Amino acid sequence: MKYAVLGTGMVGHSLASKLVDLGHEVRMGARDADNEKATAWAAEHGPNAGHGSFADVVGWAGQVIFAVSGAALLDVAAGLPAEAVAGKTLIDVTNPLDGSAGFPPTLIAELSNTTSAAEALQNRLPGANVVKTLNTMNHKLMVDPSRIAGAHDVFLCGDDDAAKAEVRAMLGEFGWSDPVDLGPLAAARGTEGVLPFWLRVMASVGNADFNIRIVRA
Amino acid sequence: MKYAVLGTGMVGHSLASKLVDLGHEVRMGARDADNEKATAWAAEHGPNAGHGSFADVVGWAGQVIFAVSGAALLDVAAGLPAEAVAGKTLIDVTNPLDGSAGFPPTLIAELSNTTSAAEALQNRLPGANVVKTLNTMNHKLMVDPSRIAGAHDVFLCGDDDAAKAEVRAMLGEFGWSDPVDLGPLAAARGTEGVLPFWLRVMASVGNADFNIRIVRA
Numbered sequence: 192m193k194y195a196v197l198g199t200g201m202v203g204h205s206l207a208s209k210l211v212d213l214g215h216e217v218r219m220g221a222r223d224a225d226n227e228k229a230t231a232w233a234a235e236h237g238p239n240a241g242h243g244s245f246a247d248v249v250g251w252a253g254q255v256i257f258a259v260s261g262a263a264l265l266d267v268a269a270g271l272p273a274e275a276v277a278g279k280t281l282i283d284v285t286n287p288l289d290g291s292a293g294f295p296p297t298l299i300a301e302l303s304n305t306t307s308a309a310e311a312l313q314n315r316l317p318g319a320n321v322v323k324t325l326n327t328m329n330h331k332l333m334v335d336p337s338r339i340a341g342a343h344d345v346f347l348c349g350d351d352d353a354a355k356a357e358v359r360a361m362l363g364e365f366g367w368s369d370p371v372d373l374g375p376l377a378a379a380r381g382t383e384g385v386l387p388f389w390l391r392v393m394a395s396v397g398n399a400d401f402n403i404r405i406v407r408a
Numbered sequence: 409m410k411y412a413v414l415g416t417g418m419v420g421h422s423l424a425s426k427l428v429d430l431g432h433e434v435r436m437g438a439r440d441a442d443n444e445k446a447t448a449w450a451a452e453h454g455p456n457a458g459h460g461s462f463a464d465v466v467g468w469a470g471q472v473i474f475a476v477s478g479a480a481l482l483d484v485a486a487g488l489p490a491e492a493v494a495g496k497t498l499i500d501v502t503n504p505l506d507g508s509a510g511f512p513p514t515l516i517a518e519l520s521n522t523t524s525a526a527e528a529l530q531n532r533l534p535g536a537n538v539v540k541t542l543n544t545m546n547h548k549l550m551v552d553p554s555r556i557a558g559a560h561d562v563f564l565c566g567d568d569d570a571a572k573a574e575v576r577a578m579l580g581e582f583g584w585s586d587p588v589d590l591g592p593l594a595a596a597r598g599t600e601g602v603l604p605f606w607l608r609v610m611a612s613v614g615n616a617d618f619n620i621r622i623v624r625a
Contacts, residue, residue, distance in 0.1 A: 297521050297597075304514050304521070304604070343623040348608075373608045380514075381605035387521070388598035391565075391590045392622055400625035405609055406560040408617035 192361075195220050195252035197245055197267060199228035202284060202330040203258040209334035211236045213364050220248035222267075250275040254282060254357060255319075261287035261299060261308050268315040276319040280354040282361070283309045283379075284325040284333070286386045295390040298383070309379035313350070320354035322347055323379040324362065324370070327389060329399035336366045336402075343402035346371045348378035371405060409578075412437050412469035414462055414484060416445035419501060419547040420475040426551035428453045430581050437465035439484075467492040471499060471574060472536075478504035478516060478525050485532040493536040497571040499578070500526045500596075501542040501550070503603045512607040515600070526596035530567070537571035539564055540596040541579065541587070544606060546616035553583045553619075560619035563588045565595035588622060 196207040197220040210217045218241040219229040229242035242248070249255050249271050259267050264285050287302035302308045309323040324347035325333045332338050336345070345367045349355045355372065362370050373381065385403070393399055413424040414437040427434045435458040436446040446459035459465070466472050466488050476484050481502050504519035519525045526540040541564035542550045549555050553562070562584045566572045572589065579587050590598065602620070610616055 298601075300517075300521065304517065339623055339625045341623055343621075371609070371612060373612050378608040381608035384515075384601045384604045387601045391595040391598035392588070394595075395588060395590050396622070396624060398625075402623050404560075404621040404623045405613070406556055406558055406619050406621045407613060408556045408615075 192216070193251065193253040194218075195248035195255045196258055197221075197248070197256065198258035198260075199226055199232070200258065200260070202333070203256075204228075204232060205330040205334050206256055206258055206284070207232060207240070208236060209365060211240050215239065217241070218243055218248040218251060220245045246271055246275055249279075252279070254280045254361075256282045256284060257312065258284055261285045261302065262289065264308055265311055265315055268312055271316065273316070273318055276316050279319050280351075280357045281312065281316065281319045281321045282325075282358055283312055283321055283323045286326050286383055288386060295387065295394075298387065303383060304380065307377070307379035307383050309348075309376050309383070313376055320349065320351035321376055322349035322351075322354050322358045323376060323382060324348075324358055327382050327385050328402050332400070332402055334365050338400060339402055341404075343404045344371050346373050346378075346382050348373040348376055348382070350376045409433070410468065410470040411435075412465035412472045413475055414438075414465070414473065415475035415477075416443055416449070417475065417477070419550070420473075421445075421449060422547040422551050423473055423475055423501070424449060424457070425453060426582060427578075428457050432456065434458070435460055435465040435468060437462045463488055463492055466496075469496070471497045471578075473499045473501060474529065475501055478502045478519065479506070481519075481525055482528055482532055485529055488533065490533070490535055493533050496536050497568075497574045498529065498533065498536045498538045499542075499575055500529055500538055500540050503543050503600055505603060512604065512611075515604065520600060521597065524594070524596035524600050526565075526593050526600070530593055537566065537568035538593055539566035539568075539571050539575045540593060540599060541565075541575055544599050544602050545619050549617070549619060551582050555617060556619055558621075560621045561588050563590050563595075563599050565590040565593055565599070567593045 287299040288296040290296040505513040507513040
């Protein structure tokens, strides 16, 4: 597969590196085509790794992963030509966090509760199919669920079943055996709303190596 | 112990009944002293069960459980004399849900994200000690964790250690062996924010007999 990974932070690095390790072609996207981190990442990850501007890597890719900051998400989306994303699966792993008042961050009010970052992204790019997933955990765990022993969960939601099936396949390659389907993309209001809880749990646990398990009767 | 349980809904009934079963004295509070549901509950639960107006049962009690609707919480608190709650432990199990636009409800904006129902309650009744707990699960599970096999979690948070210790003891009587302490009362922003997620999980699971487990490395 041909994945564009938008974002050069830890989340983007973990996802892009894992996808290359799995044998996929990956291009890391940034605002500037010659972004230093994206250039360095591509240089270190062999012939299947590349980089470029957001628009360039999205136009090239079959699947697009949004791993930018939640605050930047809609700006990045606004810079993408409609034809570059038409019919493509957009995998949104972002969280709409506002850190302007310090730690812990709050949710960006305009992107939470009665809507979500994922829905806002879908509204901005109506010709594409957004699937929300992986945003409820640390980036290392996203691509290596075996870091934690025992069963624990990843969630996904979206409005297009074919796009969800693509994402389930990707999650399976990462090692997730049974992702929990929460239904329509609006369920991202739920999973994005977990982050303030997740951050409090992290403070209690003392590190980010934990995850949520839904335990059933 | 002498518990006032404010609220005559399913949550109030489950908590009040369990506390009577455990041998505590319990009075169920309602807006009207002769509330029909509270009167019936008291009549069915023996000599340790009583009922009365919110102010009356709070003045009598040693511990107070707020099990009213999130939308009514601050109105109920505003009706309580400061001397009735002074120094007492207030156990807040509410969720600030706004169901005015149908299912699933959203969070009440004024009581979420940058604050919480628990903090608003504490601000309204500064002479008392609010502890948030039990709001992340179905009411049956609150008082009977054995409904679900295997480990799963209850959370608590608050600013007063002695009040938290009282709540840990109550949770222990309910069957919770190791409640997760999330720290200060402001952590209620996290646990109350779980509800939109919980409701989506309920829709996916198909019933309310599930709970969250924090799985650690």
